[in-house]
Amino acid sequence: MTVKPIHLQICGLVSQRWSWKPRTVSSLSSFSPIPYPNPYSKLLPTNTVARRVRFAPFHASSSPLPSAGIVRNIKFCQWCGGSTKHDIPEGEERLRAICTVCGKIAYQNPKMVVGCLIEHDNKVLLCKRSIQPSHGLWTLPAGYLEIGESAVEGAIRETREEANADVEVISPFAQLDIPLIGQSYMIFLAKLKKHHFSPGPESSACQLFST
Amino acid sequence: MTVKPIHLQICGLVSQRWSWKPRTVSSLSSFSPIPYPNPYSKLLPTNTVARRVRFAPFHASSSPLPSAGIVRNIKFCQWCGGSTKHDIPEGEERLRAICTVCGKIAYQNPKMVVGCLIEHDNKVLLCKRSIQPSHGLWTLPAGYLEIGESAVEGAIRETREEANADVEVISPFAQLDIPLIGQSYMIFLAKLKKHHFSPGPESSACQLFST
Known part of the structure; x- marks a missing residue:
């Protein structure tokens, strides 16, 4: 089973994107270079979750306002x-x-934002923002990497904070940039360790969406 | 032809590593999770360049001292x-x-360091540091990502600055972390656009090494 890549909608540019096939042993990444600059709107196919929910731009929860x-x-x-x-x-x-x-x-220097695309039963877990920016919109759990943690550790922490979900990171999924506001993103594909999630302090809802 | 992964030696921990098979169409990455924490010394095989040259830790050229x-x-x-x-x-x-x-x-927040692993005729391009830190040691061209540029743009710029080389990025290669000093690395596999390189201001030599 191959996870269909989710085309990520952000307020900026997508630089590098991976898709992923589980259980492929020992080698690896293909690469979908996307011409740069590339407005996200051109990346959205008709069958992604982005058409079904109002999708938030990525945000970074440890600071209320992004700074360039x-x-x-x-x-x-x-x-x-x-x-x-x-x-x-x-x-x-x-x-x-x-x-x-x-x-x-x-x-x-740019801040690094880390987060998880959580795949579960051919669905992905999204969180509805309960705070600004992007109040009321759906997003992947993601936020600023903190000093003292690895990118994977940061992505797992953000997922725990925003979705009360305990996840295992499976693979890198996408590297994205929003140069205009000095943010660089590393998104990991992850899976739930157990079928439990609920809104954290910054979320009003968490829900699995079909891909 | 598959590029043999180069095991990256850093003063810290390797979190995520990709290898790469060119011209594989439309899907994707496998993933070599490395137990965390994992001292780099355990990652070094007998046939890497790390055994032949004194390999510098990654550095970040836009600031003389890394800061945690x-x-x-x-x-x-x-x-x-x-x-x-x-x-x-x-x-x-x-x-x-x-x-x-x-x-x-x-x-x-951690600083993001971007750089290139440049593959050319089954060799990789390294630079010998002419400044501190790590004066006299060999390294990949890499440095701090600057606000206003994407990770790929930053990696290309650092390569131009340190090796006077004009490169095209082919794929992501590795995502690394050094949590202790607040650095997160994104390394891209790249190729020379033309066979030219020479030491930049921070390098005393540039050389292709067999992998």
Whole structure:
């Protein structure tokens, strides 16, 4: 049985996508390069869950607002409190916030969002958002990776937080990017360890949808 | 022809690894889950390049020192300059630096490192580091993803910067994590667009090594 790839709807661009065939031993990934840029709307086939539910853009639960990291908003050094200047450091090409007192550079880099596509009885588990952004829309359980955890650990944690579901990660599923807001996504295919799920604090409902 | 997976040596843990078979149409990835945690030393077979050269840990070129994001080092708010307190915000579970003046939270998340495993005539392209960290060791071209670019774009840029090589990304190759220092890696398999490479500012040599 091959899981039909779910075309992921996001507020941005899909960079890399895998599909997946279980129990294929020892080798591996094919690769569906999607021309870049590629608005998600072109990716939606007629038979995906995206046509049946209002699908949320991916979100990142540990911060209420995504940030593209606007350098000029960094006005003070977080280490010494000195005021910053905004300049391109020697040997670099990008504008950075540089402390005028201690000289440290406040690097801003994309945040990594990790999540799970949970497949169960030919259905996938989605969560309905109970908070902003995207209140009332359906989404995969996903959120910001935290320091101290691996991407898989982060995806499992987010699933536990948002769907009270204990999952086992099976394979990578998709790597996505939303460059405009400085987010990079790693989505894993996963399965329920036991048939239990319920809405976490950020969800109003969790439901299996046919693929 | 199947590219033999190169076992990546890093100062940390390997979470997900793919191998790759070119020209396999329309489906997909298998998956080699590696028990976690798994010291890299156990992953090294006898015939990898890692046995022939001193292999650098992955590095991230846009910042001289990796940071695990020590919350208590954040003493001032970068937006208003107020002093911070270190506490667990309501509804969260992790210690954060919270501004005592404006209340903003300085979230620290892992940085994403992107790079290329460049395969050419059954060899792979490595760069010898000319700067710290890991001066004199060999590494894949890789570095921090920047805001405004996709993971693939970042990997291509790092390859251009460190090896003066113009590459085309073929497939994802590996997703790695070094939780201890807050880094998450996405490595892409790539090929040279033309047979040209030379050391960039951070490399003293670039060379093809047999796999």
